[in-house]
Amino acid sequence: MSVDPNRPSAARIYDRYLGGSHNFAVDRAVAQRAADLVPGIAGIARANRAFLRRAVRYALGRGVRQFLDIGSGIPTEGNVHEIARAHDPQARVVYVDIDPTAVVHARQILGDDPRTAVVQADLHQAGAILADPQVTALLDFDRPICLLLIAMLHFVPDTPELRAALRAYHDALAPGSLLAVSHATASARPEEMARLADLYTRTGTAMVVRNAAELLSMLDGWDPVEPGVVFSPLWRPDPDDPPVEGPASFATLAAVGERRGG
Numbered sequence: 001m002s003v004d005p006n007r008p009s010a011a012r013i014y015d016r017y018l019g020g021s022h023n024f025a026v027d028r029a030v031a032q033r034a035a036d037l038v039p040g041i042a043g044i045a046r047a048n049r050a051f052l053r054r055a056v057r058y059a060l061g062r063g064v065r066q067f068l069d070i071g072s073g074i075p076t077e078g079n080v081h082e083i084a085r086a087h088d089p090q091a092r093v094v095y096v097d098i099d100p101t102a103v104v105h106a107r108q109i110l111g112d113d114p115r116t117a118v119v120q121a122d123l124h125q126a127g128a129i130l131a132d133p134q135v136t137a138l139l140d141f142d143r144p145i146c147l148l149l150i151a152m153l154h155f156v157p158d159t160p161e162l163r164a165a166l167r168a169y170h171d172a173l174a175p176g177s178l179l180a181v182s183h184a185t186a187s188a189r190p191e192e193m194a195r196l197a198d199l200y201t202r203t204g205t206a207m208v209v210r211n212a213a214e215l216l217s218m219l220d221g222w223d224p225v226e227p228g229v230v231f232s233p234l235w236r237p238d239p240d241d242p243p244v245e246g247p248a249s250f251a252t253l254a255a256v257g258e259r260r261g262g
């Protein structure tokens with residue numbers, strides 16, 4: 001798959017919300033329409049990045065030093081390896097994304113960093129991702145790993161293939177591993193969020209909003225740590241986070257699950 005500047009991409013639209021420069025006119029047009037439908041949508045992206053930061057720090061606090069970030073996107077700052085390295089310079093991070101723009105960007109910022117790798121793949125290709133030589137060289141599957149699926153599962157329909165992939169990641173990771181998820185939801189403002197999902201779907205990226213029970217069912221085999229599945233800003237809030245207002249307070253759900261033993 002190559003970069004197509006004429007087709008909007010979820011990764012580049014999100015980059016636009018975050019004020020990045022890795023986007024094209026088609027992406028900016030969708031981002032503008034999204035902002036018209038959900039005023040303050042950029043705040044959702046910022047609040048989501050704040051959740052990512054808290055989840056990575058939580059994992060580090062639990063002694064986890066390895067991260068597999070699938071749907072990693074095109075972040076301008078606050079990347080997983082930067083957060084992790086502030087805590088432990090030896091931390092290892094594999095970034096995976098289906099979008100070539102995200103992969104090219106990640107390779108640019110990481111260069112030949114020996115403790116990070118970038119893989120272009122689809123979440124559903126669990127076998128290939130887990131067996132990728134870059135992944136197996138970097139991550140020790142006998143020790144806990146934090147799997148990050150942040151703001152990406154809402155681009156994936158619930159199919160037997162998805163469930164099989166989620167099970168494969170679960171089974172490959174050691175007990176004590178963590179799964180961090182955030183996900184678009186329409187549970188608080190159904191009409192607004194349904195219109196947003198419809199816009200994404202009409203512009204080429206099918207988007208599925210889910211409620212807490214639906215998200216919980218994707219955490220099968222993982223025990224949610226406190227406070228469970230909540231609106232993202234309520235997941236272990238940190239005074240350093242940017243202020244949250246408007247749609248950012250209700251548009252996404254978040255949770256971190258711990259892999260059960262055995």
Ligand SMILES: C[S@@+](CC[C@H](N)C(=O)[O-])C[C@H]1O[C@@H](n2cnc3c(N)ncnc32)[C@H](O)[C@@H]1O
Nearest residue numbers: 011014071072073097098099122123150151152
């Ligand atoms: C909204 S961005 C989130 C980026 C980052 N995780 C964050 O939360 O800041 C969603 C990312 O998921 C990626 N994505 C969507 N479907 C995917 C799939 N099936 N496999 C891998 N990546 C996928 C998109 O390309 C995009 O970069």
